[in-house]
Amino acid sequence: MLKKTDEYRERTVHTEPIFQGKIISLQVDTVELPTGGTATREIVRHPGAAAVLALIDGKMLVVEQYRKPMEKFQVEIPAGKLDAGEDPIVAAGRELEEETGYKAGRLRPLSAFYTSPGFADEKLFIFLAEDLVKGESNPDEDEFLNVEAITFEQAQQYIREERISDAKTILAVYAWQVYRLTGEI
Amino acid sequence: MLKKTDEYRERTVHTEPIFQGKIISLQVDTVELPTGGTATREIVRHPGAAAVLALIDGKMLVVEQYRKPMEKFQVEIPAGKLDAGEDPIVAAGRELEEETGYKAGRLRPLSAFYTSPGFADEKLFIFLAEDLVKGESNPDEDEFLNVEAITFEQAQQYIREERISDAKTILAVYAWQVYRLTGEI
Numbered sequence: 001m002l003k004k005t006d007e008y009r010e011r012t013v014h015t016e017p018i019f020q021g022k023i024i025s026l027q028v029d030t031v032e033l034p035t036g037g038t039a040t041r042e043i044v045r046h047p048g049a050a051a052v053l054a055l056i057d058g059k060m061l062v063v064e065q066y067r068k069p070m071e072k073f074q075v076e077i078p079a080g081k082l083d084a085g086e087d088p089i090v091a092a093g094r095e096l097e098e099e100t101g102y103k104a105g106r107l108r109p110l111s112a113f114y115t116s117p118g119f120a121d122e123k124l125f126i127f128l129a130e131d132l133v134k135g136e137s138n139p140d141e142d143e144f145l146n147v148e149a150i151t152f153e154q155a156q157q158y159i160r161e162e163r164i165s166d167a168k169t170i171l172a173v174y175a176w177q178v179y180r181l182t183g184e185i
Numbered sequence: 186m187l188k189k190t191d192e193y194r195e196r197t198v199h200t201e202p203i204f205q206g207k208i209i210s211l212q213v214d215t216v217e218l219p220t221g222g223t224a225t226r227e228i229v230r231h232p233g234a235a236a237v238l239a240l241i242d243g244k245m246l247v248v249e250q251y252r253k254p255m256e257k258f259q260v261e262i263p264a265g266k267l268d269a270g271e272d273p274i275v276a277a278g279r280e281l282e283e284e285t286g287y288k289a290g291r292l293r294p295l296s297a298f299y300t301s302p303g304f305a306d307e308k309l310f311i312f313l314a315e316d317l318v319k320g321e322s323n324p325d326e327d328e329f330l331n332v333e334a335i336t337f338e339q340a341q342q343y344i345r346e347e348r349i350s351d352a353k354t355i356l357a358v359y360a361w362q363v364y365r366l367t368g369e370i
Contacts, residue, residue, distance in 0.1 A: 008329045044305075065193075167353075
């Protein structure tokens with residue numbers, strides 16, 4: 001069992017707000033170290049996000065979109081940030097429907113993780129969609145997406161080609177692999 | 186096969202530098218949309234990071250540390266950011282040794298992913314450590330770590346308790362599970 005040593009907690013002695021944007025904000029905290037000195041911590045605040053692993057007839061629903069930070073197209077499971085105060089499961093259902101047109105009869109929590117615990121508080125919630133029904137897609141006005149359903153082998157190929165290369169989608173493909181091996185998800 | 190539609194590429198018309206820190210920098214780009222309008226993109230630049238899945242006698246090496254963005258202790262696989270121009274495999278070996286005292290005879294690429302493709306360019310490389318030899322740990326002077334080796338069942342328990350809740354470690358545990366099921370990693 002790992003010790004939880006309370007003296008290692010980093011007490012904030014100063015917070016410097018740097019930026020408040022539409023999606024993220026940035027602050028620099030000065031913290032006291034256990035040894036008595038201080039250090040700075042650069043911290044990005046993010047509202048969190050929800051994503052969906054949606055399997056239909058043995059295929060996974062993915063969307064392709066341009067990702068500006070990497071300046072490249074990426075194939076990802078449907079996802080989006082949480083609106084203020086929004087329950088992740090509601091966001092997951094909304095993003096699935098907006099981006100792919102599919103409505104989930106049921107969404108089950110699959111995983112949840114902090115994307116970058118060193119500098120950001122973003123938490124991402126992944127749900128497994130069940131009882132999918134086709135409707136109409138309706139992406140945000142500055143989102144431009146291709147929707148597709150891909151096989152497990154295609155997903156592995158896309159990972160090798162780095163067309164799939166984001167944490168949530170790679171994790172979803174691992175979860176899918178475990179599901180294929182055990183029948184449980 | 187997904188289409189790769191070149192007109193959906195987002196052309197930058199302006200870059201506003203906001204912040205240059207020790208670890209991250211922040212800029213806001215104004216981009217042209219396919220429809221003709223513009224939108225802004227908040228972009229965090231990060232040098233990238235490397236992490237290690239190290240299995241010894243059926244246990245996984247983890248470190249516990251305080252994570253300021255979430256204000257809590259987190260149990261994670263050994264990891265750290267890349268130094269300027271550093272090869273991820275070199276950083277992985279260095280972080281493993283600094284944080285745990287173990288030296289890997291061999292490091293194999295296991296996975297690599299962008300942690301938050303919506304707002305950051307951080308790429309994280311995970312390696313599988315083989316032929317581990319015990320030495321002495323030597324963490325950075327502002328790092329305070331507990332090192333432990335945990336079983337697969339403990340890892341699952343820590344995930345349920347959210348003591349493990351970051352992308353790289355959850356992904357490493359999935360990879361470990363696949364390895365246990367198939368004998369391949």
